[in-house]
Amino acid sequence: MGRKIQFTDVTLRDAHQSLFATRMRTKDMVDIAPVIDKAGFWSVECWGGATFDVCLRFLKEDPWERLRTLRKLMPNSRLQMLLRGQNLVGYRHYPDDVVKAFVRKAAENGIDVFRVFDALNDLRNVEVAVETAKEMGKIVEGALSYTISPVHTEDLYIELALEFKEMGADIIAIKDMAGLLSPERAYSLVKAIKEEVGLPVHIHTHCTSGLAEMAQLKAAEAGADIFDVAISPMASDTSHPAVETMLYAFAEFGFEANLDRKALRKMAQHFKEVRKKYKKFDIDFKGVDAAVLEHQIPGGMISNLINQLKEQGALDKLEEVLEEVPRVREDLGYPPLVTPTSQIVGTQAVLNVLAGERYKMITQETKNYVKGLYGRPPAPIKEEIIKKVLGDEEPITCRPADLLEPELDKRREEIKDLARSEEDVLSYCLFPKVAREFFEWREKVEKGEIPPLTDEEFFGVEEEEKRCPQPL
Amino acid sequence: MGRKIQFTDVTLRDAHQSLFATRMRTKDMVDIAPVIDKAGFWSVECWGGATFDVCLRFLKEDPWERLRTLRKLMPNSRLQMLLRGQNLVGYRHYPDDVVKAFVRKAAENGIDVFRVFDALNDLRNVEVAVETAKEMGKIVEGALSYTISPVHTEDLYIELALEFKEMGADIIAIKDMAGLLSPERAYSLVKAIKEEVGLPVHIHTHCTSGLAEMAQLKAAEAGADIFDVAISPMASDTSHPAVETMLYAFAEFGFEANLDRKALRKMAQHFKEVRKKYKKFDIDFKGVDAAVLEHQIPGGMISNLINQLKEQGALDKLEEVLEEVPRVREDLGYPPLVTPTSQIVGTQAVLNVLAGERYKMITQETKNYVKGLYGRPPAPIKEEIIKKVLGDEEPITCRPADLLEPELDKRREEIKDLARSEEDVLSYCLFPKVAREFFEWREKVEKGEIPPLTDEEFFGVEEEEKRCPQPL
Ligand SMILES: [Co+2]
Numbered sequence: 001m002g003r004k005i006q007f008t009d010v011t012l013r014d015a016h017q018s019l020f021a022t023r024m025r026t027k028d029m030v031d032i033a034p035v036i037d038k039a040g041f042w043s044v045e046c047w048g049g050a051t052f053d054v055c056l057r058f059l060k061e062d063p064w065e066r067l068r069t070l071r072k073l074m075p076n077s078r079l080q081m082l083l084r085g086q087n088l089v090g091y092r093h094y095p096d097d098v099v100k101a102f103v104r105k106a107a108e109n110g111i112d113v114f115r116v117f118d119a120l121n122d123l124r125n126v127e128v129a130v131e132t133a134k135e136m137g138k139i140v141e142g143a144l145s146y147t148i149s150p151v152h153t154e155d156l157y158i159e160l161a162l163e164f165k166e167m168g169a170d171i172i173a174i175k176d177m178a179g180l181l182s183p184e185r186a187y188s189l190v191k192a193i194k195e196e197v198g199l200p201v202h203i204h205t206h207c208t209s210g211l212a213e214m215a216q217l218k219a220a221e222a223g224a225d226i227f228d229v230a231i232s233p234m235a236s237d238t239s240h241p242a243v244e245t246m247l248y249a250f251a252e253f254g255f256e257a258n259l260d261r262k263a264l265r266k267m268a269q270h271f272k273e274v275r276k277k278y279k280k281f282d283i284d285f286k287g288v289d290a291a292v293l294e295h296q297i298p299g300g301m302i303s304n305l306i307n308q309l310k311e312q313g314a315l316d317k318l319e320e321v322l323e324e325v326p327r328v329r330e331d332l333g334y335p336p337l338v339t340p341t342s343q344i345v346g347t348q349a350v351l352n353v354l355a356g357e358r359y360k361m362i363t364q365e366t367k368n369y370v371k372g373l374y375g376r377p378p379a380p381i382k383e384e385i386i387k388k389v390l391g392d393e394e395p396i397t398c399r400p401a402d403l404l405e406p407e408l409d410k411r412r413e414e415i416k417d418l419a420r421s422e423e424d425v426l427s428y429c430l431f432p433k434v435a436r437e438f439f440e441w442r443e444k445v446e447k448g449e450i451p452p453l454t455d456e457e458f459f460g461v462e463e464e465e466k467r468c469p470q471p472l
Numbered sequence: 473m474g475r476k477i478q479f480t481d482v483t484l485r486d487a488h489q490s491l492f493a494t495r496m497r498t499k500d501m502v503d504i505a506p507v508i509d510k511a512g513f514w515s516v517e518c519w520g521g522a523t524f525d526v527c528l529r530f531l532k533e534d535p536w537e538r539l540r541t542l543r544k545l546m547p548n549s550r551l552q553m554l555l556r557g558q559n560l561v562g563y564r565h566y567p568d569d570v571v572k573a574f575v576r577k578a579a580e581n582g583i584d585v586f587r588v589f590d591a592l593n594d595l596r597n598v599e600v601a602v603e604t605a606k607e608m609g610k611i612v613e614g615a616l617s618y619t620i621s622p623v624h625t626e627d628l629y630i631e632l633a634l635e636f637k638e639m640g641a642d643i644i645a646i647k648d649m650a651g652l653l654s655p656e657r658a659y660s661l662v663k664a665i666k667e668e669v670g671l672p673v674h675i676h677t678h679c680t681s682g683l684a685e686m687a688q689l690k691a692a693e694a695g696a697d698i699f700d701v702a703i704s705p706m707a708s709d710t711s712h713p714a715v716e717t718m719l720y721a722f723a724e725f726g727f728e729a730n731l732d733r734k735a736l737r738k739m740a741q742h743f744k745e746v747r748k749k750y751k752k753f754d755i756d757f758k759g760v761d762a763a764v765l766e767h768q769i770p771g772g773m774i775s776n777l778i779n780q781l782k783e784q785g786a787l788d789k790l791e792e793v794l795e796e797v798p799r800v801r802e803d804l805g806y807p808p809l810v811t812p813t814s815q816i817v818g819t820q821a822v823l824n825v826l827a828g829e830r831y832k833m834i835t836q837e838t839k840n841y842v843k844g845l846y847g848r849p850p851a852p853i854k855e856e857i858i859k860k861v862l863g864d865e866e867p868i869t870c871r872p873a874d875l876l877e878p879e880l881d882k883r884r885e886e887i888k889d890l891a892r893s894e895e896d897v898l899s900y901c902l903f904p905k906v907a908r909e910f911f912e913w914r915e916k917v918e919k920g921e922i923p924p925l926t927d928e929e930f931f932g933v934e935e936e937e938k939r940c941p942q943p944l
């Protein structure tokens with residue numbers, strides 16, 4: 001066939017986010033970044049998602065500094081980030097002034113490709129981010145949160161993709177965070193988008209349920225253009241297909257990608273050692289998670305449900321809760337089960353079972369959701385649920401961020417000299433407590449009042465040492 | 473499409489052989505066997521391969537007893553075994569009287585499907601086994617050892633498959649032990665076999681390099697009939713595609729299999745716990761092994777090379793050795809790299825590098841191989857290598873087992889009353905030292921002179937206890 005395809009390497013962002021709690025430090029990226037830069041990827045995803053928060057909170061690193069470092073080390077590569085629409089890289093909606101400033105600074109510091117999505121696929125929540133990135137002259141990927149439900153038809157996704165296109169998106173990404181995208185669905189969805197939207201299609205899948213490689217292969221047959229992969233020691237399980245595997249499989253079908261095999265070998269050697277280093281944080285995942293194919297409940301969400309039930313001494317109710325989850329999801333208009341909706345639906349399902357009566361107890365998050373503060377659900381929420389949850393209150397119909405006051409100036413005043421740059425102010429807007437602690441820690445280290453974070457502190461004491469105290 | 477396909481569950485044989493050193497004990501099979509029996513698999517692979525040896529050697533179990541137990545617990549299922557042709561379930565060629573008696577007893581004790589292969593695809597080494605199984609009225613799968621080389625063309629495989637058919641094989645299995653079968657190759661090879669041989673095709677792949685699910689999918693599209701899978705917690709990595717994953721992916725394309733989902737759920741629950749139990753033996757495998765796609769050297773073989781070089785303090789020669797392996801393989805007529813040829817080729821490559829001159833040092837195994845004692849290589853061995861290795865000696869041209877004296881009667885006399893059955897005599901023929909030790913151990917346990925093997929002994933003392941000796 002001889003069709004040209006492209007790969008995006010996600011090793012520096014989603015792979016370690018999926019495999020070892022986003023803990024990879026910049027120092028384990030710098031040696032290999034020049035090699036990745038030469039490997040020939042269409043783009044290198046290396047920022048955004050959970051990395052921003054984890055940098056500040058656990059790594060004691062400035063995420064902006066990381067971005068500038070990688071920018072310098074990878075002059076030939078498109079650097080890509082994952083942006084959660086109005087949530088940016090945080091967990092709540094931020095006002096438009098923060099969103100605009102954040103996207104501008106991300107672009108100025110080195111991001112070339114913004115992959116933007118909303119958990120509910122409410123595209124009002126991505127508008128400002130998309131527009132700002134386009135104003136900055138950057139590439140925008142409009143990402144569809146993929147899920148399975150009676151309302152998530154091919155037509156719906158086409159509609160969303162067309163809306164993204166109108167907004168200025170250059171590429172449509174299919175974002176399958178739970179590993180639900182089957183090869184047959186991948187084929188037909190990609191075909192439909194290519195035909196009816198006419199933009200390049202970028203495939204993002206996780207290997208959790210064992211479908212990912214097959215989905216990518218069928219997506220390629222249907223005309224998909226770019227594929228998210230990770231280097232082999234950081235691939236598979238809850239991560240992504242291995243670049244070497246897909247390159248090999250694709251090449252024989254005539255899908256050609258110009259990747260430098262020597263660079264890939266060097267990357268594999270490097271990240272094999274890196275992964276060993278982060279063993280303490282490595283996910284305990286064996287085999288394949290097939291449960292997600294049964295109930296469409298992602299593995300991580302089931303773990304959370306089990307923990308919640310354990311705390312209540314009600315683990316015997318697990319089966320009931322697993323049956324309640326799809327009902328709550330239906331009541332709430334079939335949200336994709338991803339942060340934050342997976343928590344909202346899961347906790348409400350637990351309460352519905354434990355209280356012995358559905359919606360007798362309601363969380364604040366459920367209330368906010370029903371009120372419309374997260375955005376518009378894929379299908380209307382059931383009338384009776386709205387009444388039960390809101391009583392006389394009316395749901396909002398506007399874009400949630402329309403209700404938010406500008407924050408940037410206020411935050412700038414609050415944080416004062418602890419922030420040394422506009423980037424710092426933005427870190428503070430997103431994570432006030434965590435950022436302030438980081439700034440204070442930074443000052444103390446620079447003044448020599450406390451030592452910098454050592455490897456021992458970060459990785460913890462070796463197990464043996466901990467287990468066998470020497471007799472006094 | 474609506475085409476009917478079938479699955480073979482290999483959880484009880486190849487999955488634990490690939491994931492935790494074949495250590496699963498019969499007691500972890502008995503509770504779930506009736507559930508597997510009802511799940512609707514075309515067959516259940518549960519015997520042969522390394523399980524026979526490991527039962528006697530490490531589990532202190534009689535492998536024949538296991539077979540009879542499973543036979544009783546799975547009355548509705550075809551029980552399948554893996555048979556290494558003239559090697560049976562051992563590591564050398566056995567004389568024909570032993571092969572015939574072994575296959576008869578396996579059939580009598582419960583095997584319905586014999587998958588027979590030879591490491592070199594020298595089908596003279598499978599003849600006696602295939603004929604005997606057919607005489608016993610059993611189903612025979614002729615298994616092609618899949619590898620990649622200039623002589624391993626589609627035509628060669630077709631020829632082998634036709635030879636198997638003539639011998640009486642009912643099904644052709646493609647046995648990809650190293651995870652080398654790409655989706656494109658799978659498609660075209662299956663298509664060719666279906667068209668030119670006309671027997672059902674059974675696909676056996678390993679997930680090691682990340683290709684397996686894609687290979688199965690394209691094999692299905694090409695018309696393959698039966699697929700080897702493992703239950704999800706025992707799937708992926710060096711094991712096989714998960715049954716739940718393939719069932720889900722296939723169903724949407726109209727490839728239908730009547731499997732009982734409730735039974736699969738129960739199996740998944742059971743084997744999730746079983747896998748945890750055998751943690752001590754679990755393979756340390758993270759991500760994807762892409763090296764095999766680069767040099768066609770299986771991961772296990774590279775580990776062996778590294779160990780050999782470490783012992784010689786010559787780990788710095790690894791790259792040279794990895795380059796020498798394909799040359800030695802070419803010299804020796806492109807044997808598939810599987811036991812025992814992977815060891816022969818690997819060790820000879822190490823010697824060629826360390827001696828500073830190729831074939832200056834030669835192992836006894838290389839000599840035996842060149843002499844023809846393992847069978848006929850896929851391509852002729854190079855003339856100059858034959859001369860260098862054998863000197864004035866001539867290679868044999870007959871079937872290797874033609875040179876072997878009958879053994880059964882001799883062994884029966886040797887082992888006397890320690891063997892309580894003809895099955896015991898066969899165990900002794902295959903593994904004289906290990907079987908004798910097992911028989912002696914069994915007698916002592918029955919007489920109460922020593923205690924039976926406890927879980928503590930089998931799994932070893934807990935790490936903590938071992939590591940922290942109490943102060944005296
Ligand atoms: Co992801």
Ligand SMILES: [Co+2]
Nearest residue numbers: 486649676678
């Ligand atoms: Co196998």
